[in-house]
Amino acid sequence: MAGILIYSEKDKLALELLTAGRLIAKDTGLTVNALVLNNDAQAAGLAGKGAEVYKVNDEAILIADTAAVATALQQAMGKLDASVVLLSSNRRGKELAGRLAQKISAGSLSDVSGLQVSGGKIQCSRNALGGATIATQQIDTEKAVIALAARSFEAASEQDGGEVKQLAMDSVPSAIKVIETKSKAGDVVDIQAAEVLVVVGQGVEKDYVATAEKIAKTLGGEIACSKPIATDKKWLPEDRIVGLSGKKCKPQLAIVLGISGQVQFTVGIRDASVIVAVNNDENAYMLQLADYAMVADANEVLTELNKALG
C-alpha cells in the first residue's frame, strides 16, 4: 500500500506534520515517511520522535528554488511509493504545494487547519471566501498534496523506533541563484505564541498604542494589530498583524479594541478562547463575536484599564 510523505524545511513544522501524518495513518493504514533535505539536525529530531526518516544530502538541491524541491519530492514519492504528501502551509510550503501538485497531476489544498478520515478519504477543513466560511473539502485524485497551516497540530512527542536512512537523488538542476539571505532579526515577536493578545485597530489613536502595549505586558502577553495599523499607519511592525494576510492566532485571551470586525480580520482571532471587544459603534460586528462586549471609546478604555491593572 502506498504511503504518506511529510516534508517541511522548518524543523518545528515538520514535527507538526508528523503528528498529522500519524493521524491519517491510524485511520487509513498508510505508512508515514519523512523526507529531509540537507538538514541533519531535522532528520535527527524527527527520528527522535519515532519517524522513519529519509535524508538527502545534496547541496545542489536549492531550498530557495521551489521547482527543484518539487522535483526532489517527486523523486522521493516514487522511491518510497507515497501517494499523499503533507507539507507546511508557510510561504515556501504553499508555493511548493502548487508546483508539486501540478508535476504529479494531483489535487492540492493549502492552509488546511483540520483533517479527518472518512470512508478512506482525507477530509480537510480550510478557510474559504476570505475567511467568511470554513470549507470541508477532499481531494479526489489518486495522489494528494496537502499543506497544513502552522499550529494546527501539536508537534510530535517522543517515540521509539525512529531511524534515519540516506536517500540518493538523481541530479536536480536549479534555475535560481541565491545572492543573499538576510534573517529578519531584531523585533521578531511570535504573536501566535502569546497567551494574551491586546489587538488594536483604527479606533485606537497613535498615542494610545503604547498604553495598549503596557496592558499587554501586564497581562503577560503581546500587542498585535489589524492590517491598516501596520501597513498604512506603520505604528507597529507587520509581524504583529492579525488576520487573513497576517497571522491566525489562538490566544487564551484576546482584547480587541477599535476594530469593526471584518472577516479578513476576525479569521485571525476567532479561535481565541476568550474574546473581549471594545468599540464605540454598537453595531460593530466585532462586538457580536465577543464573550465580553463593551460599547465605549477604545482610547478611554485603554487609559482606564491601564490604571486599573496598574
Add this chain to the structure above:
Amino acid sequence: MNIVVAMKQIPDLQQVRIRNRQPVFDGVPYTLGLIDKNALEAGLQIKEATGNNLIVVSVGNEEVEETIKEALAAGADEAYLVLDDDLADLESSQSAALLAALIKKIDDIGIIIFGEGSGDNYSGQVGPRVAEILNMAEVGSASKIELTGTTAQITKSLEDADELLEVQLPAVVTVLGDINEPRIASVTQILKAGKKPKEIFEVDDLDIKVPGKSISTISNLAPENDRKRIAVKSVDELVAKLQAEGFVGR
C-alpha cells in the same frame, strides 16, 4: 518583451452576506482580487522602468470583460481573456491549465506576475502551477522585483528571512500584498479603458482539454458563533470579568 499580469475575477467579499451560515452571492458584484492589484502595480512599475508592453490575462465568465476594465484603466496596454459562462467555480488546477494555454498565445514573454493568493480562495497554487506547465522558474512571496536585462533580481520575503534571488527570464513571480500601493485610475483613464485592445478566446480556441475537478467540497459554512456576548458597562466590570476568568493577577 511583454510583461504578463494574471488577475482573477472574484465576488466582492465585502458584500457577501451570511444567512443561516450559508454565504449568499445574490446581487454581489464582481471585482478583482486585492493582491492581484498589487501584481498589476508591480507590472506597471516594470513597464514604466523598461518601456515594455503590459498584457493582463484572465479566465472566467463573460463578466470578466467588464471587470478587467479596471486593470486597463490602471495602465495595462491590452487584455487576453478566456471567456465562457461555463467557466464558473474553477479550481486552481483548471485555472492554471487555462491561463497557461492562454499565455502561450503571447509571444516574447519576459515575466509573468501573479498575486500570492486570490482574494476568495487564497490557495496560492495557480502561479506555481502555471510555472510548472510552462516549464519556467518561479519565485514566490516577492517583496521587490528588479529587471536587469535577461535576468530578474527578486527579494523573496519569508516569515523569518529575506532572500535576494536571481532568476533567468522568462520567469513566474508571485507578489506579496505589501510589495506596493496600487494606483487608482483617473476618470479619463477609466473612460479610455473601454477602447484598449482585448483578445478574447473561447476554450475551444486553446489547444488544451480543461482538466476535471480534483477537489470536492463537502460543506462550506460560516463558523458557528458560540460566544457569550455579555455586555460590559465599565472598565471596573471588565476587570472583574478578567479576574473571574483568571487572566488578572496570575
